[in-house]
Amino acid sequence: MRVYWHDEALAHDTGAGMFDQGPTPLIEVPELHPENSERIRNIRSMLRKGPIVSHLEWHDGRYATREELELVHAPAYIDSIEAACAGSPGILTQATPVVPASWGAALGSAGTALSATEAVLAGDCDVAYALVRPPGHHAQPAQADGYCLFSNAALCAELARRRGIERVAVVDWDVHHGNGTQECFWTRPDVATISFHMRHGSWGPHHPQTGAPDELGDGDGRGRNVNIELPVGTGDEGYRRAWARVVEPLLAAFDPGLLVIACGQDASQYDPNGRMCVSMAGFRDLGAAARRLADAHCNGRLVLMQEGGYGRTYSAYCMHATLEGVLGTGPLLDDPLAYLPDDRDRGDAAIAAVLAAVGPYWSGISA
Numbered sequence: 001m002r003v004y005w006h007d008e009a010l011a012h013d014t015g016a017g018m019f020d021q022g023p024t025p026l027i028e029v030p031e032l033h034p035e036n037s038e039r040i041r042n043i044r045s046m047l048r049k050g051p052i053v054s055h056l057e058w059h060d061g062r063y064a065t066r067e068e069l070e071l072v073h074a075p076a077y078i079d080s081i082e083a084a085c086a087g088s089p090g091i092l093t094q095a096t097p098v099v100p101a102s103w104g105a106a107l108g109s110a111g112t113a114l115s116a117t118e119a120v121l122a123g124d125c126d127v128a129y130a131l132v133r134p135p136g137h138h139a140q141p142a143q144a145d146g147y148c149l150f151s152n153a154a155l156c157a158e159l160a161r162r163r164g165i166e167r168v169a170v171v172d173w174d175v176h177h178g179n180g181t182q183e184c185f186w187t188r189p190d191v192a193t194i195s196f197h198m199r200h201g202s203w204g205p206h207h208p209q210t211g212a213p214d215e216l217g218d219g220d221g222r223g224r225n226v227n228i229e230l231p232v233g234t235g236d237e238g239y240r241r242a243w244a245r246v247v248e249p250l251l252a253a254f255d256p257g258l259l260v261i262a263c264g265q266d267a268s269q270y271d272p273n274g275r276m277c278v279s280m281a282g283f284r285d286l287g288a289a290a291r292r293l294a295d296a297h298c299n300g301r302l303v304l305m306q307e308g309g310y311g312r313t314y315s316a317y318c319m320h321a322t323l324e325g326v327l328g329t330g331p332l333l334d335d336p337l338a339y340l341p342d343d344r345d346r347g348d349a350a351i352a353a354v355l356a357a358v359g360p361y362w363s364g365i366s367a
């Protein structure tokens with residue numbers, strides 16, 4: 001399989017502060033903004049040095065053209081992003097800062113995503129992974145959001161439609177709702193969008209909670225937008241079940257010609273921005289499930305798009321595991337941070353055990 005990369009990804013400097021909130025005098029030692037270049041440098045090094053290396057063929061990406069961005073974005077919005085970068089340091093939303101180099105990075109991210117898609121559509125490879133940054137799935141036709149400037153996965157789906165693929169499916173397993181992709185195809189019957197995400201509550205006016213199951217799309221697109229909103233701590237088994245019971249039957253009926261995966265690692269058990277407890281084994285299974293679906297319905301055509309993933313080292317392990325699943329190699333790398341077992345009683349059994357133990361020594365206390 002191919003991996004597409006563009007060096008501009010490293011130039012987008014999002015700064016440092018208190019997580020994604022910028023500097024505060026209360027904090028003496030700030031941390032990098034969670035969407036930083038180090039996280040994808042580690043994914044790159046993992047895929048270049050890990051045991052999967054012999055399966056991967058690296059290719060350079062390119063810049064997107066203005067016309068390509070207009071596949072899903074409003075012209076005035078594209079102008080506003082260019083101006084915000086030029087006038088920087090700028091703030092697109094509270095958590096989405098830009099600097100002058102962010103413009104080239106955003107064009108490189110979108111163009112590299114399109115390069116990966118073009119290679120799959122041309123039959124140069126069955127599977128391509130675009131290791132891009134900034135991410136895209138929160139970017140809407142006319143609104144930046146959640147660290148995202150241009151909607152990379154949506155651009156790729158729309159390109160495939162214009163190149164003759166009749167139906168395209170976008171499955172998003174980033175831990176956050178793919179609200180940008182949802183909005184791009186809200187009324188469209190020809191692009192099915194399915195987002196797995198954590199029910200996380202609103203992050204303020206720029207990133208309200210969306211992604212409820214009754215957000216179905218409108219008009220001819222009604223029912224083609226599918227939201228799998230999962231509770232905090234769902235874990236590997238919950239993701240497996242959601243894929244088997246929702247994604248597999250719906251996309252078997254939809255029979256897409258291309259599968260695009262919005263591929264974040266922030267559902268991992270060690271992500272500062274997610275609380276879903278998915279381990280390397282879970283990501284390996286998701287990768288395998290995506291490949292099975294692409295083989296069954298899309299002549300093998302599968303594009304993986306890098307989205308979030310903020311555990312700066314563990315995300316790289318999760319991406320390696322994802323590609324082990326996609327390539328069917330079986331486990332090649334052990335999970336270095338062990339495994340959090342699914343423990344679904346939310347503490348009830350533990351509380352009962354405490355009460356049973358101390359109960360005899362306290363009047364009126366029992367399990």
Ligand SMILES: [Zn+2]
Nearest residue numbers: 174175176308
């Ligand atoms: Zn995310």
